Amino acid sequence: MTRRPNAALEVAIDELRAFGCAAYECVGLTLEDATTVVDVQLDADLRGVDTHGFQRLPWYVEHLWANRNNRCPRFEVLRESPGSVLLDADNALGQLACVRLVERLIPKAAANGLAVGATRNSNDWGCGAYYPRLAASAGFLCFATTTSVPTLAPYGTRTRVLGNNPMVFAVPRGDHPPVVLDMALTPVALGKVMRAMAENEPIPAEWGFLDTEGRPTTDASAALAGIIPAVGGYKGTGLAFMMNILGGVLPGGAHGSAVGPGHRGQFMLLVSPGLFGETGVFLEGMESAVMQVKAAERLPGGDGPYLPGELEERRGAEALARGTIRYQRSVAQDLSTMAESLGIEPPAELRRLT
Amino acid sequence: MTRRPNAALEVAIDELRAFGCAAYECVGLTLEDATTVVDVQLDADLRGVDTHGFQRLPWYVEHLWANRNNRCPRFEVLRESPGSVLLDADNALGQLACVRLVERLIPKAAANGLAVGATRNSNDWGCGAYYPRLAASAGFLCFATTTSVPTLAPYGTRTRVLGNNPMVFAVPRGDHPPVVLDMALTPVALGKVMRAMAENEPIPAEWGFLDTEGRPTTDASAALAGIIPAVGGYKGTGLAFMMNILGGVLPGGAHGSAVGPGHRGQFMLLVSPGLFGETGVFLEGMESAVMQVKAAERLPGGDGPYLPGELEERRGAEALARGTIRYQRSVAQDLSTMAESLGIEPPAELRRLT
Numbered sequence: 133m134t135r136r137p138n139a140a141l142e143v144a145i146d147e148l149r150a151f152g153c154a155a156y157e158c159v160g161l162t163l164e165d166a167t168t169v170v171d172v173q174l175d176a177d178l179r180g181v182d183t184h185g186f187q188r189l190p191w192y193v194e195h196l197w198a199n200r201n202n203r204c205p206r207f208e209v210l211r212e213s214p215g216s217v218l219l220d221a222d223n224a225l226g227q228l229a230c231v232r233l234v235e236r237l238i239p240k241a242a243a244n245g246l247a248v249g250a251t252r253n254s255n256d257w258g259c260g261a262y263y264p265r266l267a268a269s270a271g272f273l274c275f276a277t278t279t280s281v282p283t284l285a286p287y288g289t290r291t292r293v294l295g296n297n298p299m300v301f302a303v304p305r306g307d308h309p310p311v312v313l314d315m316a317l318t319p320v321a322l323g324k325v326m327r328a329m330a331e332n333e334p335i336p337a338e339w340g341f342l343d344t345e346g347r348p349t350t351d352a353s354a355a356l357a358g359i360i361p362a363v364g365g366y367k368g369t370g371l372a373f374m375m376n377i378l379g380g381v382l383p384g385g386a387h388g389s390a391v392g393p394g395h396r397g398q399f400m401l402l403v404s405p406g407l408f409g410e411t412g413v414f415l416e417g418m419e420s421a422v423m424q425v426k427a428a429e430r431l432p433g434g435d436g437p438y439l440p441g442e443l444e445e446r447r448g449a450e451a452l453a454r455g456t457i458r459y460q461r462s463v464a465q466d467l468s469t470m471a472e473s474l475g476i477e478p479p480a481e482l483r484r485l486t
Numbered sequence: 487m488t489r490r491p492n493a494a495l496e497v498a499i500d501e502l503r504a505f506g507c508a509a510y511e512c513v514g515l516t517l518e519d520a521t522t523v524v525d526v527q528l529d530a531d532l533r534g535v536d537t538h539g540f541q542r543l544p545w546y547v548e549h550l551w552a553n554r555n556n557r558c559p560r561f562e563v564l565r566e567s568p569g570s571v572l573l574d575a576d577n578a579l580g581q582l583a584c585v586r587l588v589e590r591l592i593p594k595a596a597a598n599g600l601a602v603g604a605t606r607n608s609n610d611w612g613c614g615a616y617y618p619r620l621a622a623s624a625g626f627l628c629f630a631t632t633t634s635v636p637t638l639a640p641y642g643t644r645t646r647v648l649g650n651n652p653m654v655f656a657v658p659r660g661d662h663p664p665v666v667l668d669m670a671l672t673p674v675a676l677g678k679v680m681r682a683m684a685e686n687e688p689i690p691a692e693w694g695f696l697d698t699e700g701r702p703t704t705d706a707s708a709a710l711a712g713i714i715p716a717v718g719g720y721k722g723t724g725l726a727f728m729m730n731i732l733g734g735v736l737p738g739g740a741h742g743s744a745v746g747p748g749h750r751g752q753f754m755l756l757v758s759p760g761l762f763g764e765t766g767v768f769l770e771g772m773e774s775a776v777m778q779v780k781a782a783e784r785l786p787g788g789d790g791p792y793l794p795g796e797l798e799e800r801r802g803a804e805a806l807a808r809g810t811i812r813y814q815r816s817v818a819q820d821l822s823t824m825a826e827s828l829g830i831e832p833p834a835e836l837r838r839l840t
Contacts (some may be wrong), residue, residue, distance in 0.1 A: 211763065213761075215598065218762040245570055273731070289784055293778040301724075313724040373665070382759070384771065401755065407565070407572075408570070420735075425647065431642055431699070436641070
């Protein structure tokens with residue numbers, strides 16, 4: 133079989149899972165914790181959110197190896213009530229902290245109708261859609277947010293004190309996958325600006341970036357050094373402030389400019405669809421709301437309409453049916469190199485690279 | 487004292503309050519209910535949100551007079567738990583329904599640490615900032631949203647099935663007024679587009695309006711007939727979908743294209759700042775978060791930085807200190823006409839108009 137040198141590699145999901153677990157066990161995670169983190173990261177790859185998938189595996193392994201993250205975190209419940217729990221994540225990987233938090237919140241929401249949880253001393257949660265989807269697959273509506281390193285300046289200023297804190301909502305739909313909105317607070321992913329900078333291309337003026345003096349700019353490096361716009365201007369930075377309160381101040385953790393590795397926080401709310409009535413009635417209402425969106429008339433030349441998260445869901449189903457995830461050759465090469473340095477067996481498809 | 491014919495009129499707040507209560511009593515509200523509605527509406531005027539203040543008083547009075555709103559609503563608790571309540575608002579004014587909901591949620595949040603409430607068969611809540619501020623002045627963090635009549639099309643379509651559903655957050659600050667973010671999901675208030683249409687002026691392309699064929703337009707009437715943009719494109723319409731679920735589907739009320747007079751719904755979450763730790767620690771954290779924003783370096787030529795809601799708060803304090811609210815002559819004239827038709831005494835300043 134001949135290959136184009138830059139063609140993506142198709143790697144079997146089962147082999148990836150075993151490989152990821154082996155890598156994390158190598159640097160000291162328990163098999164249970166390794167499995168949890170791998171599930172979150174592969175799920176991102178499955179759904180096409182590849183910036184949060186195994187592309188980052190070598191990076192996380194490196195962090196654990198260097199003890200920048202805690203390999204054996206002792207999660208401590210700092211405060212608990214029938215409807216709430218506060219978890220000290222002890223510098224665990226954010227994926228681990230967030231899954232453990234949802235696991236504790238689900239029985240509370242089941243018993244109580246609603247539950248609120250938070251973490252402190254946590255880390256980057258990776259692809260945030262995972263945790264509310266976990267709650268939704270257990271039958272609950274879920275909202276979640278996280279603090280993140282400061283990249284946004286309060287409206288009208290140039291000092292970066294607020295994170296581009298994502299907001300995630302997931303709502304169950306009975307037999308169908310949940311509807312999932314996972315959104316950071318900038319209208320344009322910063323990765324696109326970085327790519328423009330790497331390729332020496334201007335960025336569109338409509339993206340709304342300003343230089344450090346507050347002047348509109350189409351220069352990618354001036355934009356990255358300057359003021360990153362938030363959705364809706366002061367509305368987006370206002371949301372960033374509020375998410376900073378929920379994920380940082382309320383749990384008593386780091387907030388604003390103090391947010392960094394080992395000092396992130398997450399906030400989650402779970403609500404039972406039966407809190408105000410019969411769950412069956414809620415699910416009928418959801419189908420009606422979904423139908424209204426799907427029946428909306430498409431604009432000329434467009435596609436869709438799509439529900440929030442529908443495209444990711446479709447990609448995930450396709451990848452599962454195929455049984456493989458596609459990786460860029462550079463990512464595959466990094467995984468192969470990591471395997472070699474850890475002395476573990478990579479998936480068959482990656483072995484051919486070395 | 488000479489007057490310019492179009493100068494704003496300064497009307498004493500105390501007189502306005504008595505006048506508003508008299509007007510609502512005239513059309514059948516109890517004094518208690520009238521006082522509640524007047525408090526909400528005058529608060530909007532005080533804070534400069536004059537589109538939601540007494541400008542609408544004659545309109546609300548007309549609705550009550552015509553029995554389009556229920557003058558003597560029987561609020562029915564449809565479902566209740568220690569941390570939740572669902573209220574059937576019986577086609578009451580939205581202001582009344584939302585205040586009664588917050589009043590029921592505050593003791594629940596105090597006892598339980600958190601509380602969630604909702605209404606169905608409610609109406610337009612007017613200026614949404616009021617209700618979370620009420621919760622915040624009782625010491626709680628609050629998030630609230632409402633359904634509204636469909637004006638937004640799902641992303642990529644031209645069928646209006648989603649409301650421009652506002653999201654409101656309020657966070658207490660001890661001795662200082664709370665921080666309040668009150669935002670609808672469009673980047674530009676539709677009132678600005680209407681004004682441009684009235685004045686035969688084009689609107690800026692950056693506002694992002696599309697005509698019915700999905701083409702960018704600067705023509706105000708084509709914009710109003712066409713596709714109204716949401717903040718961050720699919721992010722804003724995704725939020726509109728989620729708010730529609732919280733305010734419509736979850737409480738078992740009308741949602742999406744079925745939302746209309748007498749069939750709105752509201753959703754509110756209250757969280758105690760002491761849920762995860764000492765309230766004093768939370769309040770210190772808030773002051774630190776606030777200081778970070780206030781210390782951010784202002785862009786050349788700008789003003790601020792302002793906290794979310796700070797300008798409204800300042801306007802409110804100024805109006806209270808002055809003891810008056812300023813009304814455009816056309817609004818004052820409408821109030822005066824209404825007074826005459828109801829046979830009630832208008833405030834002194836308005837009497838001179840007749």
